[in-house]
Amino acid sequence: MSDDRERSTPPLELWGGVECTVVRIGDDFRDQVVETGHAVRLADLNAIAELGIKTVRYPIVWERVAPNSPDKLDFAWHDERLRRLRDLGIKVIGGLVHHGSGPRYTSLLDPQFAAKLGDYAAKVAERYPWIDRWTPVNEPLTTARFSCMYGHWYPHRKNFRDLLRALVNECHGSLLAMRAIRAVNPGALHIVTEDLGKTFATPRMAYQARHENQRRWLSLDLLIGRVDERHPFWPMLIEAGADPAVLAELTRQEAAPDLIGINHYLTSERYLDERKKLYPDQPVGTNGTDRYVDLEAVRMPHLRGKTGPLPRLREAWERYGIPLAVTEVHHGCTREEQVRWLSEVWSAAEQLRAEGGDIRAVTLWSLFGNVDWRSLLTRREGVYDVGAFDTRGGKLRPTMVARAAKSLAAGTPLVHPALEGRPWWRRSERFYSGGKPSMNHHLGKQQLLITGATGTLGQAFARLSHHRGLRHVLTDRAALDITEPQVIEQALDRLQPWAVINTAGFVRVPEAEHQPEDCFRINTTGPELLAAACRRRGIPFVTFSSDLVFDGKLGRPYLEPDPTSPTCVYGESKAQAEDRVLAIDPDALIIRTSAFFGPWDPHNFLHHTVATLSRGEEVYASDNAIVSPTYVPDLVHATLDLLLDGERGIWHLANAGSISWHELAREIAGRTGLCPKKIRDSGGDRADTTLGTSRGQLLRPLTAALDDYVRVATTLPR
Secondary structure, X not given: OHHHHHHHOOOOEEEEEXXXXXXXXXXXXXXXXXXXXXXXXXXXXXXXXXXXXXXEEEEOOHHHHOOOOOOOOXXXXXXXXXXXXXXXXXXXXXXXXXXXXXXXXXXXXXOOHHHHHHHHHHHHHHHOOOOOEEEEEEOHHHHHHHHHOOOOOOOOOOOHHXXXXXXXXXXXXXXXXXXXXXXXXXXXXXXXXXXXXXXXXXXXXXXXXXXXXXXXXXXXXHHHOOOOOOOOOHHHHHHOOOOHHHHHHHOOOOOOOOEEEEEOOOOOOEEEEOOHHHOOOOOEEEOOOOEEEEEEHHHOHHHOOOOOHHHHHHHHHHHHOOOXXXXXXXXXXXXXXXXXXXXXXXXXXXXXXXXXXXXXXXXXXXXOXXXXXXXXXXXXXXXXXXXXXXXXXXXXXXXXXXXXXXXXXXXXXXXXXXXXOOXXXXXXXXXOOOOXXXXXXOOOOOOEEEEOOOOHHHHHHHHHHHHOOOOEEEEXXXXXXXXXXXXXXXXXXXXXXXXXXXXXXXXXXXXXXXXXXXXXXXXXXXXXXXHHHHHHHOOOEEXXXXXXXXXXXXXXXXXXXXXXXXXXXXXXXXXXXXXXXXXXXXXXXXXXXXXXXXXOOOOOHHHHHHHHHHOOOXXXXXXOEEEOOEEHHHHHHHHHHHHHHOOOEEEEOOOEXXXXXXXHHHXXXXXXXXXXXXXXXXXXXXXXXXXXXXXXXXOXXXXXXXXXXXXXXXXXXX
């Protein structure tokens, strides 16, 4: 009998989601569909289908369709895309309000919000009667909190009464929307999404945690019809001005979800602690009675095993017994950590199914990424978090996340050496209490081979590979002379790496003019031999080139396809290396970079400038030589991400912006409080070797990188 049941149970599905928030901040509306570029790329929908995704959460957002008047609706954009999704065989879960407060003519605190939303839903349902799954309001409690309790979004209130009023409006709006939709399509299903992160606390703050843990269920309790006079929040709702007739209408369960969608993030679970001195770097808040810090629960050692997706999914299933789905899985982090998180959530869903829980799907969220969610959209910084696709090059570039999604959609988890390592949320150093840094037990079994142990880049790759849970071996010339073919073969046979990153090189540019044979042997022959050996073994290969493959006379930033035009021996050695490596291995990844600086060693222009000025000595730097300085941590992380994404060919990786060496010296002097008067212009020929890109600007602005350099470099022990 059990075998028959297992055979009849459909497998866990992979759904997809498009980040579609339209949020109002003051009088300014932000639209994630526009900011991620999805608004102008119809081909995105074909890319979703190619992943094997058969169901997608898709926006038909009120603010976009009828922004200025409830009687003036423009469905043209949606008609085209929903028709394409239907033709592709992809089912749609229609979303009407996604973290918004509605168009300008309403708000979450508008007494007519629910009726207006219901009217809009009726028009949408008439337009698209074939859509049979709907989310009228995404995350109603979360939206009410951020808008009416924390004041981040419109209407920017900061009190508990307004939160409750907004939440009742959203739930009543969901009821009226589903009523209108079902008048057109009686079989339409209501899918309610919410973040159900749990709050933990010290004994002193247990009362606040109790309140928040009751509150986290409130949107679902309202919609399911559980909020009556016996509910603990009933008195608070009445005191806040909620209409008893509306509350009574909700108890009839007309708006009860047919499926509950849980949106769970690593930061969803919180820990409250009044011992503020233990966390000097954390902001302090208050509930009017106590002052306390609000921390990520995953960073508290005594909560090990009590946090994560499985306990929260289990709680929701045991509380309601309604079918579940995870309707958002996203992690704004390095590529392997994104996939590790997706895998962990998928495993949690499978575990709950094994326990008898009815969970239907896991949703890969932010298929096309998101912009500025790290500030909850409150700041326009352009900080882009990658999803299954990276859109920064103007077209879709599938990432490792897309490869993982395609595997899951086909019923097989992605297998990759980088995924063997333990994610940061499973390591001891994550704890606020100062857990000991992991040695090697958090690393995977297969290793990454990095050449160039004595150089800045090699050391940085080793440091950050360890940080990312990637087992690696860092070799110097004695262990692996890249100019000796037999030595290379022996090393690769012995180490069996899953990829090779070559950072070894002749880096003394002026000396290359006097030692051309040494320069070409190390910079050209070495990468050529490594590429050939890796190609024979099918091992991904990465090596580095320079902006000095260009002469600086183009008059605009150089792009990847631009022909090389070196004017020095060093530049010629790098240009020839590019040609030879790609001729041998077209799948090799070549990173062109420029004037890199990092916080972990003194071998860079910024450290030299600060040290020289600190001694009261003069610094000479040209105001005619324009470059695009590159922050080493940014460079290393982006290179590792590209390697994991399976990228190939030439990429320009430099922080966004260009500056002369003279102005760069003045910039760092200003940031470190040093007098710039002793910075002299060394003159020289005019040359601008700024690296632009036609493939996507992956590194952040130079100004942000300089700020980070000063912050990190000045706090390191000397």
